[in-house]
Amino acid sequence: MTGIRWGILATGGIAHAFTSDLRTAGLTVAAVGSRRPEAARAFAEEFAIPHAHGSYEDLVADPDVDIVYVATPHGRHLEDAALALQAGKHVLIEKAVTLDADEATALRDVAADAGLLAMEAMWTRYLPHMVRLREILAEGTLGEVRTVFADHTQRISSDPSHRLNALELGGGALLDLGIYPMSFIWDVLGAPTSLRASGRLGETGADTEVAASLTHASGAVSSFVTSSRAAGPNIAHIVGTEARIEIDRVWYTPTSFRVVGHDGAVLEEHRSEVEGRGMQFQALYAEKLLSEGRTDSDVLPFSESVAIMASLDEIRSQIGVVYPEKR
Structure with a gap:
């Protein structure tokens, strides 16, 4: 893959920090989604993002998005990451990757069935x-x-x-x-x-x-x-x-x-x-994996996230x- 395009799911503090670092690294942010349309519009205006969606469903359905950064609280990670995977999008999921190991296992299986990248956003490992x-x-x-x-x-x-x-x-x-x-x-x-x-x-x-x-x-x-x-x-x-x-x-x-x-x-x-907070390194690594046609990180394999x-x-x-x- 070349020209990989990011979608941001949720608009809280961690989403702001991550998107700022994506911009620092010159990566492409195509869309943002929030359950509050006004929050999505404000986020899109702040970061000059072309598409603002008033639901997560609309975000993951956006044909201009290749990979979704899941920035909701970890109690929602299984639901939100599975939504994106089932829509054919790769996912980078904020840590902790899910609420517990059972949910992480379920998410691993969804990603494997879809043949897509699921990667925990443990950004420290990539610094x-x-x-x-x-x-x-x-x-x-x-x-x-x-x-x-x-x-x-x-x-x-x-x-x-x-x-x-x-x-x-x-x-x-x-x-x-x-x-x-x-x-x-x-x-x-x-x-x-x-x-x-x-x-x-x-x-x-x-x-x-x-x-x-x-x-x-x-x-x-x-x-x-x-x-x-x-x-x-x-x-x-x-x-x-x-x-x-x-x-x-x-x-x-x-x-x-x-x-x-x-x-x-x-x-x-x-x-x-490092310029910015340093969250761009995990995104750059995810893009490297996708450009090589790989669907798991060897820095933090999803099986290790489950364990x-x-x-x-x-x-x-x-x-x-x-x-x-x-x-």
Whole structure:
């Protein structure tokens, strides 16, 4: 495919950030859709998008759209991404990819039946500093990786009506924030062989803090902490027998890191110089896949997105978070 054309499904804050980065990268945005026609028109005017649709159905039916960015809350991802796939559109789906592993499996099957790309928008994995980090790991610079840690802690809102605290929307720190360190740990160490978690629930029953400890087949251990009520350093590190990687704040955005030897010597320093927020790199990768006729990401295969959701399901089970429709 050449001249790939994007459609934006929903007009919230994340859709604004993503579309701004698409424009930064010079990519083509053909249409936007919202359940509120006035919101679609305002979004289209802001980003000079040719077509504004007053429903998601009209957006996915637009013949000028090749791939749809699904930017609704994750409680709607299965419905909205399946709508686009069934209309013959590829999809890039905001993380967390769905509400749980069952929904992710169902979405995987819809995409496979349609022969279309379904890709989780875990944009951190596609950032330049993460690309270099994986190269360093592959080169064996760290020796045997023994432990990984990451935190994603923000002070967002204690308002019970806020999206992050609404169980019916899949609210909670884990799926909105904790997905970042969990996906990072999977990227470095692969699937956990065991997992223990503890957490605190807020007034609505949504999780506000979660801490988890994992073990992996290599014997390595990992851990992460997330919070939606308190802002922490938002740093990460990978520790090996020969060296470690220290990723500065905010580790899941374009940032800097150091490779430090076991004797304290700095072996490498990396600093990302990125225009915009950095969400364009996942879009560029999706376009590369489509241009090569591929329907799965080798940076984050959809099967791995499903498996990560299963790990998050286990954490929710351990800390007692139950979504209303899952009771």
